Amino acid sequence: MSTGYRSIPSVEKLLSDSRVEELIDVYSRESLVYLVRRSLEQVRQEIAEGKPSPSFDEMVDSIASQAASLWRPKPIPLINATGVVLHTNLGRSPLSDEAVEAMLQAARGYTNLELDLADGARGSRQSHVESLLCQITGAEAALVVNNNASAVLLGLSAIANGKEVIVSRGEAVEIGGGFRIPDVLRQSGAALVEVGTTNRTYLADYESALTQDTAAMLKVHTSNFRVIGFTHEATVEELAALGAGRGTPVLHDQGSGCLLDTTRFGLAREPMVQDSIAAGADLVFFSGDKLLGGPQAGIVAGKRELGESLEKVPIWRMISTPVDALEKRARSWQKSVGDTAQVVQGLSAIGGGSLPGESIPTWLLSIGAQGTPEGAQGLAKRLREADTPVIARIEDDRVLLDPRTVLTTEEAALLAALKSALGA
């Protein structure tokens, strides 16, 4: 044991190693002193547990890899080769070049975030987006908050605290990330009044539940699942007509924030924000980072009508890429990877709690990993550990990469990661 302790190098010896000195240049001396002390403490503990002491070079390597994992900027960019266009675990949707450029411009210096340039007085940060949102959705007013979950919570707290909110039994749903309609209602201080059944809820069910204590009727888009067969729901239009007669507002948690007609991409029809507003919903809540393809945000919009249009948003470009173009890309990947890979037909998912079960035809690069020790899981893991991690999906012990969600600017990095993962 004592020989183990005696082999532990001093803090100074480690700090003066040329490889550690290079790290000091990047991360500062204080940071490396911290890391070296921490590593030595770990080694002492391991020796106390009877483990062999690592060599000097092993210690330096471990310090270097700890420095990289501790201090490289997070989260790190990666390549989404899963074909799931809106991937909640991968930050949902990429931003358009225009949006990124605007964010860079604004972030580099000072801005008129809360300054009214006309009179030099304090302005509101909401004013920058409100008129645009009103124009796009036809609403009379709009507000942006952190995410859709907080938009719904805020709306309910403002309108229904201490009162009742009527929700269809089929819409008292859980969306994911802990967003559950019954819990959000409780948090807002409102009492949930469930009406109808899980598959069929009629306007009359809402009507008979309206009381003096009703603050609102809440309609929720069942974003990530679908009930098919013997079903019925009251439309926003019907609810709005009922609400208008009784002076009861209709709130619509629309979820995805769809502003385009999805049928033109061969997808099922996703309810659109402007339809909801036009149908008479008093408040519509939706996410800014799902189908809108913007930074994380929740948006509340209320009333009026109008139009749409966005085309530069990457997810809509991905969704509308012709299948021939995808085949071409998959074939060119195959050429550079070689015979271990094949090009096969498959499906891309829309995903992200939007358009449940909706998928579109694609072409995939399919790689069998039977020869390698850990199979497809091992290959997928090596891809995740690449300098620019590549996220693929696995089916039937094959690793599948979908060109639909891979930006053309990412192809070189993807191929480099593939070659090194296959070579390993």
Ligand SMILES: *Cc1c(COP(=O)(O)O)cnc(C)c1O
């Ligand atoms: C996604 C979703 C939410 C939560 O939105 P976040 O932007 O993740 O907070 C709430 N309601 C519905 C119907 C949704 O689809």
